[in-house]
Amino acid sequence: MLSYSDVDVPRGRIAPWLAAPLRKNRAIYTRVALAAIMINVFSLITSLFTMTVYDRVVPNNATDSLIGLTVGLVLILLFDFALKLLRAYFVDVAGARIDRDIGKSIFQQILDMRLDLGRSSTGGLAGLVREIETLRDFFASATLTALVDLPFIFITLAVIALIGGNIVWVPIVLIPIVVVTALISQPVMQKLSAETLGEALGKQAVLVETIGSLETVKSANAGGMLSERWDKAVMGHAGVSLRQRLISTISINMAGTMQTMAYTGVVIFGVYAIQARTLTMGGLIACSILAGRAVAPLATIAQLLTRINSARTAYRQIDKMMSQPPEGPAGEGIQLHNVTGGIEFREVDFRYPNAPELALTKVSFRINPGEHVALIGPIGSGKSTIARLIIGLYPPTSGLVMIDGTDIRQFSPPSLRAKVGALFQDNVLLTGTIRDNIILGRDDVDEAEMLRASEVSGAHDFISQLPNGYDLRLHDRGEGLSGGQRQSIAMARALIGRPPILVLDEPTSSVDTETEARLIHRLKNEFAGRTLILITHRPSLLNLADRVIVMARGRVAMDGPTSEVLRQVTRPRPSPQIAKV
Known part of the structure; x- marks a missing residue:
């Protein structure tokens, strides 16, 4: 089971396996950023619309102007709605592409993994691959929106200062409180993110091990031991996840509280500004709305900082696996053709x-x-x-x-x-048909060769009696077949294509004496030369x-x-x- 010592923070640079998909989708993310900028601009226009209505339309009973302003606002809102849909679409497209490209790279790395360097448990490795989703979520809409919203905090404050003057100091004083709270919690969040991932991978390892060997668990009566491991893993993961959520909630709730205080604070000080005739009623309403919007992105930033820690931890662990040298030579390697x-x-x-x-x-x-x-x-x-x-x-x-x-x-x-045709003692069959398990997707092998190899191995004797024959679909490592049948299929897989x-x-470890004798007779001719x-x-x-x-x-x-x-x-x-x- 992974511990915090196994899960630490990443190096500074972005690894090629992640940088390449991001660069590939740079144009899409540029469109998303432009859409986010326009959406922020539209939010300012809404506040200005409110101020104009209260200060110009209501006192002068200018209904014609109100109709014109309303038509313009409706068009802006429709355009805003369309931009939000497009932004979500582009982010999903980019996320799907990144998911595919990173997933392809990671799966190939698993296939090329050097066994002499050691490997984690099957469940831990599968759980680690699932952390691709954490990276994908980090590069989703919320992250880009938060990054684009940051400059608009200063633009919003500038608009408040133009409208309300000194009233801008209310959000200016509250914003640093949110920022400081979020920064103070980051060292703890970083440690908790690493612990959470380690506990999650440990829990995944127990689950996959149990499911993958359920028959052995039952027959050996090992359920009690694995239940104890599962309970321990679940409790460990739940405990560290709870602490992580509590710490992250402090920053998020602080941002929400400051947003409310910014709104009410502007209203309170705005009353005195109205009495001093330095602010109009429409200006007060606009400033109160804008003050809330100036602080609102900080709540997203607090969530973003939490997401950054999870993404950094996931990136570090995936990069650790991706940084391992693959098996084989450093270059393309020699291609074998005529092997004696x-x-x-x-x-x-x-x-x-x-x-x-x-x-x-x-x-x-x-x-x-x-x-x-x-x-x-x-x-x-x-x-x-x-x-x-x-x-x-x-x-x-x-x-x-x-x-x-x-x-x-x-x-x-x-x-x-x-x-090299290889047959080992652990005759693992893959999910798919018997045909798939023998041919393994090889283009140079036809059905006649599959039948020949199956007849030599003895697999054809029982496959020919199955209702679906070679199209029988196997599940869970060939469950439902006897050990001898699995071994025969695995031998046909080794013999197919006549490897030198x-x-x-x-x-013949899983077959009886009579079947072994028939098999030896067939193999004598098969092994010639x-x-x-x-x-x-x-x-x-x-x-x-x-x-x-x-x-x-x-x-x-x-x-x-x-x-x-x-x-x-x-x-x-x-x-x-x-x-x-």
Whole structure:
């Protein structure tokens, strides 16, 4: 769960991922600012209209003038109404564009995220992406209106001074009280905004974790533990949110109180001005209206300052994620085309993020193109880690991982993974049809290839019996399918397109012995001429391998032909030293 120490204030400059969409919509925001200026001008005209009616029309019974003034005011009000609609429309258009552009950049950054740098929880990351809305709201109409209203405070005061003279000192004295109150509360608001975001992300993390693993939560009877976490997260978020609202309310209410005092103060002192014949009745009414308008923007400014703190905190956290270097080379990277499938590990060390020990230590081996190699060994020996390094999910901490003699860190990650078919133990299916889950939007794969890969993996055997077949829509990671069915679909996804390199981690862990035997028979022809890295604990699968590498404690303990290695591992050994057979 995030804490205040994890959520702090941002750097001064605006990052490119935010600056570019703002510049792109600069013309729209210019129109919005012009509309806001006109709306403020119209508000002054309304006050002047009132003063003219009381001072000129009423004493002289000038109804013709009143009709003319009324027609003009109606036209101004209609124009004002149209401007407000246009302003709202332009702000919504700009907000939608910014939302789309920033959202696209952030989603791409998530796809390109380097796993070796560590990552927050799924819920925390999802909650962080939702903070785009906070940034979008900050650049909405209220923000621009508040910024445009600031200069009009001085213009309004100037108009009051022209009409009422010294009466202008009433709002001038009250305005600094509102400003000082808002500024005094900002350090506290800044801290509370950071705490609020941290608590909100923590609450989101608990919620997403619970929903995503609800079946496990129920079966393991973990509801009590998660309920306690949820209650703690909700109470923490509610408490800090309450404090934030209370502090922000002080500034907002102070501005409202000063607005009322400005209006009544002008009325009170205006009476004496009328008695001294320095102010007319119409002038008093106009000044009282204008005095309220002079202070009114400060209430918006108080709200804006609160919004600034939330936006700054959200910006800081999103920018922290966006500032992480993406996976792959700094440039475009090498595009793989003709891959023969040679793989080499040269003195490779690897440590998972925040792990106390190395997962791999000085691992070296070479796999020739088209060779079939099985990785065996106890749990935690580094077999799956080798598979992850081959497809570039993690870069080695030191040493080289090479394909066809080239360091894989020079390859474009999408280009590399297009040439490697991978199947891991966690067979996650995406929301969509079975067809979508196998093809994954690839334009170079047709339906005939999808059917071929499904038949090899055994998925076609049960898909052909479904009412909707390959168009069956899956939800929530393939819920409703058995483990073996999900594994078959995931294997078809790995085999489709005939990638020259295959990395299969426990490909038959969820199927029965009979199904495994049929699958092995089909896979023998499928693997011909292609490089295979097979991770397994099942002896029956070793018939698919020409060579076996035995892993122990992150090191290569044995490496050689399948028959020789099996003979060695079944015979008592005097010492655990590395052997080459």
